[in-house]
Amino acid sequence: MPNSHPAELAELLRRCQVAAALTGAGISVESGIPSFRGVHGLWTRYNPMEYAHIQAFLDNPAKVWGMLRELDELIRQARPNPAHHALATLEKMSKLKGIITQNVDNLHQAAGSKNVIEFHGNARRFVCLRCRRQIDPATLDFSQTPLYCSCGGLIKPDIVFFGEEIPPAANRAAFDLAEACDLMLVIGTSAAVMPANFLPKAAKNHGAVIVEINLEPTELTRRFTDYFLEGSASQILSETVALLK
Ligand code: OAD
Numbered sequence: 001m002p003n004s005h006p007a008e009l010a011e012l013l014r015r016c017q018v019a020a021a022l023t024g025a026g027i028s029v030e031s032g033i034p035s036f037r038g039v040h041g042l043w044t045r046y047n048p049m050e051y052a053h054i055q056a057f058l059d060n061p062a063k064v065w066g067m068l069r070e071l072d073e074l075i076r077q078a079r080p081n082p083a084h085h086a087l088a089t090l091e092k093m094s095k096l097k098g099i100i101t102q103n104v105d106n107l108h109q110a111a112g113s114k115n116v117i118e119f120h121g122n123a124r125r126f127v128c129l130r131c132r133r134q135i136d137p138a139t140l141d142f143s144q145t146p147l148y149c150s151c152g153g154l155i156k157p158d159i160v161f162f163g164e165e166i167p168p169a170a171n172r173a174a175f176d177l178a179e180a181c182d183l184m185l186v187i188g189t190s191a192a193v194m195p196a197n198f199l200p201k202a203a204k205n206h207g208a209v210i211v212e213i214n215l216e217p218t219e220l221t222r223r224f225t226d227y228f229l230e231g232s233a234s235q236i237l238s239e240t241v242a243l244l245k
Contacts, residue, residue, distance in 0.1 A: 004227040006239035016183035026188020054161040061146035080111035086237035088112040125158035
């Protein structure tokens with residue numbers, strides 16, 4: 001597939017009626033949060049079945065918290081990068097209806113994006129697995145993990161582990177947006193994880209043009225992508241926004 005350029009993306013955004021974005025870990029790499037797959041990916045150091053499956057968390061929460069604490073630290077220090085800011089600007093310019101993100105780092109919201117659908121939850125929220133209460137992280141002592149609620153239940157970051165379902169409201173909102181848009185930007189995701197990787201397919205089946213921004217081709221590129229922009233999300237999106245202004 002030939003490489004496309006920010007000028008083409010700017011033109012597509014000018015012409016479309018409803019644009020949506022699907023983002024993955026790649027958009028936050030430039031904020032200092034590693035992605036999951038690839039040479040520096042989190043899953044090269046942690047086997048996801050041992051560290052990211054809900055059963056692993058229930059069986060051995062202390063072990064899983066070893067990884068969660070590392071992730072929590074990185075997420076707390078991270079700030080939005082120009083890619084997050086560019087998407088927030090596109091929303092303000094009424095050029096982007098919403099973002100479906102697989103990321104749990106809250107960086108789209110921190111950049112000012114309003115319509116953010118958290119497909120895999122949010123690591124800055126915590127929930128008790130017994131009484132289902134949301135717990136304010138300010139009240140938690142992260143040096144004492146695993147964490148327990150006053151009811152005795154195990155506390156879990158409000159993120160979707162393997163073996164758990166996508167939060168139904170987010171799932172519905174995400175597929176509604178995918179089916180309503182006529183342009184979908186797929187940014188910094190390997191599109192290797194179901195059901196998130198069904199979203200571009202759903203969009204395409206409903207007539208949307210698929211634009212992919214990634215450092216390298218993915219599972220989507222050959223079969224679903226109409227325009228592929230190879231490179232860093234922050235560079236490509238900043239340039240695109242500058243052209244639109
Ligand atoms: P992956 O780590 O699978 O993919 C990250 C993608 O971002 C790769 O295709 C990289 O080439 C690309 N990338 C890296 N840096 C980039 C940059 N600066 N600009 C543009 N692209 C860049 O991450 P996800 O696809 O998000 O699930 O992974 C999906 C899910 O798998 C995650 O949400 C997580 C994980 O298991 C849960 O935690 C439930």
